[in-house]
Amino acid sequence: MSIRCQHMLSRRGLLKTSGVVVGSAAMVSALAACSSSGPNSSGAGGSGGFAASAWAIQSSQSDSYVAAVDRWNQAHPDEVIDLQVMPDNGYKDKVRVALGAGQAPTLVYGWGGGGLRDYVEQGLVDSITRLAGTEHAGIAERYLEATLGAATIDGELYGVPIGNMQPVVVLYNKEVFSTMGAEAPQTWDELLAVVAKAKSANITPIALAGQSKWPHLPYLAYLVDRIGGPEVFARIEADEADGWSDPAVLEAAQKIQELVQVGAFADDASATSYESGAADALLYTGKAAMLVMLSNAYSNIAQASPQFVESGNLGYFPFPAVEGGKGDPKDVTGNPSAYWYISSASTDAAKDVAIRFLDEQVMNDQYVDEIIGRASVPGAVSAGDKLAAADDPFASYVFELVNEAPAFQLSLDQALTPVQGEALNTALDQLFLLEITPQEFVDTMTATVGK
C-alpha cells in the first residue's frame, strides 16, 4: 500500500510542477486516492479521468514501469495512464479475482505461461498481435524470440515483455573451488565429482533454499530437458495423458534423489528460505560452493556483498549436460520476463492508449538503458550491443545464454496450470526430502493431468 502511494505521489508531483502549494495539494489528493482507489475508481474502462489504467508489482524492476508511464503522461497530458505499483504478496489472487469480475486494469501485469493460457481461454485478455495490427507491429519485433514464447498462445502474442530476463544459472564461489581444487563442471558426473570434493572439504556443495519450494523447480526442469529434450515438457504442458510418465521424468527424479543422497545439500536446506537471503549468503560467505538460481541472484549478491563480487570470486556456468541425454545443453529454464497483458473488458479507447503506450515507451532505447543501468538484462534485441559496450561480463553472459538458447522453458510453477503447479511444489519438496520415491513422484504428477 505505502509503496503504491509513493509512486502515485511522485507521478502526480511530476505532473503538477507549478509550485509548492499546488504540489502539496496534489499530495493531499493523491493520499486521498490511496485510501479510496480500488479497481472501480481506476476504472476497467479508463473512467475516473484516466485514459487507461495499469497494475504492476513492486520489484527491482518497477522503476522501469514508473518511468515509462511518467514519460507517457508528460507527453500525453490528455491521455493519462493510472499506474498502481503494489506488493507481490497476494497480487496473483487479486488479479485473478479482478479479471474474473471484469474489474481489471487495462494493462494487467503477469508472468505468462499456464496462468495466461487460462485467461486467454476465458477470453479475458486480448491478442496483442491483433490489437497492434500492422501500424504497431514493431511492438513484437524488438524482443528476443525466447522472451516471447511464454506469452505466445496458438501463434498469437498476448503479453508484452516489460522486465529483465532471468535464466537459471549455476553460481559458484571461485575461492572455494580453488581451495578444493575443482573446476566448473560441464557434465553431471563432473558435478557429482565436485560435490564429493566439497563434502570431503567439509563445505556444503550446493546451497538450496528448500523452504521456499520454488528453488527445487530448476533441477527438475533442467534434468528433464538435458535427458529428454524440451519436447517432454512441451507434451506435459499440452496436458497429454502420458506426459509425466515419460522415462525422462523418472530418470530426472532419480537423479535428484541421487544428488540428495550423496549429500549435495545441507541437512537443514528444508528450513532455508530464499527470500531471507540465506542461500545467497551461504555462497558468498564460503559456506557453500554452488547455488542453482535465477540470474537475478547475481545482483542480489552484488548488493548484499559488493566486495565479494568486486574481488572476482563470483563465478557462473550453465547447468551441466547429462551424458547420453537428448537435450541441448544450451537450453535454459527460468523467467523470460514479466509481461503486460491487455484486459478485454477495457474500452476500445483505453486499449488504443495502451497499445500506443507499449509501442512508444516500453523497451525503447531509454527503457533498455535503464534496465542495463540496474545491472539487469532486458530481452530486447538492441540490448546485445549496449551490454557489450557496458562491459558487464555477467550481463553479457546472461544475454548470450538466452540469445543462443534453442529452448527457454518458463519456470514450471508458471508454465503449468495452477493445480499442477501447486501439486508439483509439494511433490518436489517430498522428493527432495526422500519422502516419496521417483516412481511415486511420477504417479502423483500423472494424477494431475487434465486438472
Add this chain to the structure above:
Amino acid sequence: MSASNNSHDARTGTNAGPSPWFIAPALVLFVVFAIVPLFGAVILSLTKWDGLGSPEWTGMTNWRAVLTDPVTWTTIRLSLIVMVGSWVVQTPLSLLLGVWAAREGRTRAVVTTVYFLPLLLSSAAVGLTFKNLLDPNFGMTAMQWLGPLSRNWLGDRGTVLTVVIFIVAWHFVPLHTLLYQAGARQVPKSLYEAASCDGAGGLRMFFQITLPQLKYTIVTSSTLMLVGSLTYFDLIFVLTAGGPGYATRILPLHMYLTGFQAADMGRASAIATLLATLGLMLSLTLTRVTGFTRMESQQEGI
C-alpha cells in the same frame, strides 16, 4: 405516569421488551456477511470453478475427492494435534500466570505489562521473527554453544510441529492470561478471608476457591483456544508454508493452498465446509458438556 406504566408492564409481562425491529440491522449484516457466504461455499463445493468464468456443476465430485484424499485426513489429524497441543500447553500456563498477575504489586504490574507485548504483534510478524531466529544458518539457533538447542527446528519433520505449537503458545498465552487475570480479580475477597480464618493454606485456597470460581473463564478460554486453533493460518503460512512436505499443513492452510495457489475453488469450498462443520460441532459440544449455556451463577449465596 409512563414510568409507572412501564413497571406495571414489566411485572405482568405484557411488554416482552424492546421491539424486535431493533435487531434488524445486526440481523441483516449477519445474514449478508455470514449466512449467505456460508451457503455460497456449500453451493460452490458442488461445482468446479477456477475463480474465472462461471462455475460448472459437478455434484458430489469435489466431496468424493476431498473425503478419499489421504492428504485431507493428514491435515485434519495435524489440525487436531495442534488443537490439543495448544490447549495442553496454553491452559495451565495462562491460568497460573493469570492468577499470579491478578494480585497487586509493582513487580507484577511491570512484568505483566512487558509480558503482554506479544499480544500486540500480528501473526505474520511473529512468524517472520521466529523464522529468522530459527534459521539454521544465520539464526540464533545456529550458535554452537547452544548445544542440543542448536538444531534444524523448522526443517525437521520430527520437531517442526512442536515448534509451531510453542510459537502459537508464545503468541496467544498473553491473551488467555488476560482473561484469567480478569476472572481471578472477580473472585470475592471474602471467600479467601473466610478460608484463611478456617486455616486454609495458599495451595488449598487455589484448588478449593480460585479454580472452581474460574470455571466459566476456563470454559470461555478453552473454547476460544480450541475453536481458534482451527483457524491458525497466517502464522504457519509465514513460518513453514505447510512444509517440510506435508508436516505442518493444517486444514485451514490446506484450504488456502487448494483455493488460491491451485485455483481450485470448488474443492477448497468443500474443505472450508468441512472446517466450518468441525468448528461448529466442537463449539456446540463444548458448551453442552460444560453446561456453559445454563449460565448459572457461581456466587449464589455470597
